[in-house]
Amino acid sequence: MIISIANPIYDAVFKYLMEDNRVAKTVLSALLQKEVAEVEMRKHEYTNGTRDKISMFRIDFGAKVRQDDGSLKLVLIELQKTWLETETLRFRQYLGTQYANPDNILKDNNPNGYGIPMITVYLLGHRVGEIEEPVLYVRHKSYNYDGVEVTKGMPDPFVESLVHDSIIVQIPLLHGRVNNRLVEVLSVFDQTNKDGNNRQVLNIDEDAYRGDAEMEHILHRLLAAASDSKLRQDMNVEDEYFSAIETRDTAIMKRDQRIAEQDAQLEEQSAQLEEQSAQLEEQSAQLEEQSAQLEEQSAQLEEQSAQLEEQRAALLFSAKAMKTAGIPVEQIAEMTKLPIEQIASLGIDR
Template sequence: MLIANPIYDVVFKYLMEDAKIAKIMLSSITGENITKLSFLPQEFTTEIDTQSVKKTHKTGLTVYRLDFSAQIQTPEGQKQVIIELQKAKFPTDIIRFRRYLGEQFNDPRNIISKKINKRVRKIGVPIISVYFLGHKLDHTTASAIKVSRQYQDLITNEIIETRESFIESLTLDSYVIQIPYLTQQRRTELEILLSVFDQNNATDVEHHILNVNEAEFPEKYRSIIRKLQQAIQSPEIKKQMQLEDGIIDELQGMDREIEELSVLVEQVKQENEQVKQENEEVKQHAEKERQRADQLSKEKLQTLLRMRAAGLPDADICAFLNINPGELEQMTNFSNDE
């Protein structure tokens, strides 16, 4: 079955803005029993600007973001969390991730009142971050990574099973999907689900279309496949995929230019450092020569004084010191000044 490639922002948005599909996707990735999922206001969600390629440089096209409010069923009961879903294309997008997290922690809408030990307190809603990366991490080749918090008693080294609102409000669990490391292996249901992002299934040079076998997917994932199949029928989505190709090519070209300029700047920096070092060496050499000349002048002056004291004629003194009568007069005047 042919499906639109969800690595594209426009397709990813088309897929994940379906609440039922988003719930299936996020439940499968986090392993949480999400009973209710709703979209939060998307003031910061990146949109593709179809009017001007140049304008997209101001919107941060390389990151697509969706925020959800979720109810999760836990052994202790229902828990409200914020799920922040982001898809990025370049390693440099990490700065935007940090900024978005800061916005979530600072948002007063993410503060709730909760009764704890018979007292009502204001606490931060726990945040779960899910990252879809179109690039590779530096050291880890795992396609799906869970970064989970663990409470541990530092004295006894025992694991603490209970959860504290204070800690939950300030820390978060994260899930990272490295799309380039998705392979043909289908060992778990999660791997089967994530195979819709496997770029090895591309059928065209542009990687707009992927070919998947619907029979390999459990029934609960079939709606995702069908949604992506519908996407390739939309002329507007196809148009925006082509636009995104152009923008990404331009951004990659800019990255290459920046890298080349960085290399040039480093070369100039090294050359300037070398010139600076050479100038310092010349300066030190000149200072040594000056000191040496001063020392020789003092020695000549002392010799002159001794020869004058011995009553030797000026002609013999000039011949001995290898100086002319004018230099002898200057040295004589200098000694008188001293």
Template sequence: MREQRTNLFDKVPCRKMQIANPLYDVVFKHLMEDFEAAKLLISTILGREITVLAPLPQERTLDLEQRSFTVYRLDYAARIQKTDGGFEQVIIEIQKAKFAADIMRFRRYLGNQYQRKNNTFVVRMGGEEIKKPLPIVAIYFLGYRLDHMTAPVIKVARQSYDITTGERLFGEEEFIESLTHDAFIIQIPCLRPDRKTDVEQLLGLFDQRRATSGDEHILEIDEETYPEKYRALIRLLHRAASNTRIKDTMDAEDEILEEFANLERRIGRRDERIEEQDKALREKDRTLEEKDKALTEQSRALAEERRITEALRKRFRESQG
């Protein structure tokens, strides 16, 4: 009997696994409730090790009528300690769909973080305890593309320069650290399929191209293509895919987004009608102005005719006298 050889270049069968879509607030919240998963995700995006992570309660809730559960509007925040002993506050915002008010909402949230009195850490100076503000790092997950940049992960890093010489200045200043911040913007639609870096491999779990047919709540991935260190995150998301409460809340999130989209469309149509009415009024005003101008010219012409007629009459009377 001829021995059957195995071709070393044969493809290894894929281990397809279904996971809950982490771009939904409720799923991301479920993921970040696991300490090790949250620590791994944040440290991978920041590109540096975290020694301590202390999540801070930031979420807002929306109780929907005729529903027995709560929808979370997640604003994740955590205090982290770096390997050098310094502290930072990481804030994470997820925006699945694009709305006109997004940027203002992000600005308000960021402003609130700067104002919160508990976003501080304590140092001892001269035998006294002094509160200092935590430097902030912002991470934005966007389910849509920016207008111009196409990089999947954009790092906005602060750099200081001597304005006279153009020389870059190194070192940390409390004033600068407290009033400016770094940011990471993740464009989910721009994720690349090859996933060359650690952060790209991790963010592959958010790739919306892997959504199953007819159900955006579920992504289908090949577990074998991910490094071992990310398997725990995959298993968490896999379990979430069969969680009834999570699935119901994802349905509610879809309804809310659809309501927002409908509201924005109605506002857009209203603005278009207002603009058309304003345009019609401007056109009417321009027409009236032109008529007024024509009447003024006509009055001026009539006055000139009367003046000429009166002058001719006067001359005629003088010639008769």
């Protein structure tokens, strides 16, 4: 049977859900792949109350997790949920605050002041890059200089005080992929089940969880949230906020698109101007080359003219000498190819 439950992607609903100790154990056990025997929501939870930039919801849990040998290990679980994409600096700033918090130091039998081992969980309403896995486990290990894993003496409380493991959940990739306990638990976040007319509601087939007491309890909790007037009001406030964010982001997207188009046009114009400039430079180079060729030809012509003038002067000198020697003008003209009139006009040296 299809039932309508409150959408736990909303901060108000998620907080209401995780405040239930039994639900918190179920969700965290599925995430850690180990039994969470005890869990306590710590006194400070952080939400973006002003909602001036982006919705980010955080809850801290102290949990005792059963180890393979049956012992219980105290860990600090930092759960952060965001629906919109955000820069990682926000996550890092929050982690820095947690590392610096003296309340996160082990109190008993801890003379060296070691910190409580930390595990960070990110529930993301968006995808991360090209990663296809809906759930990503990022675990730290220690290696020696040669790249061989160090196991002796590990885990060490000093090392665990300085590093942490992470679990990243990409909610958009959860749809229709129920193939393990974690994905089964997280399937109540599957946004493909949103009601067509009201995104505050998910339509879930409760028969898919029949016989699973923990999942039935989660559905019962979300069913109760759907009928809670205070929670519905809180969801309306979140919707108003997201609507404003979507309007702002749409305006920013259109502005960025216009800027990108203008930049593309400017780049095209710049490319055209560069091409024209290159053509002009090429033409200028060609003109300079032609000018140099003309100058060279002019110099050659001047040289030839000088040579001709020198030859003419030599002929005139010879013609004058022959005329002075009494050689007939006609004979001189035949010999020098000079006009008779020009030879006749030459004076005779005495």
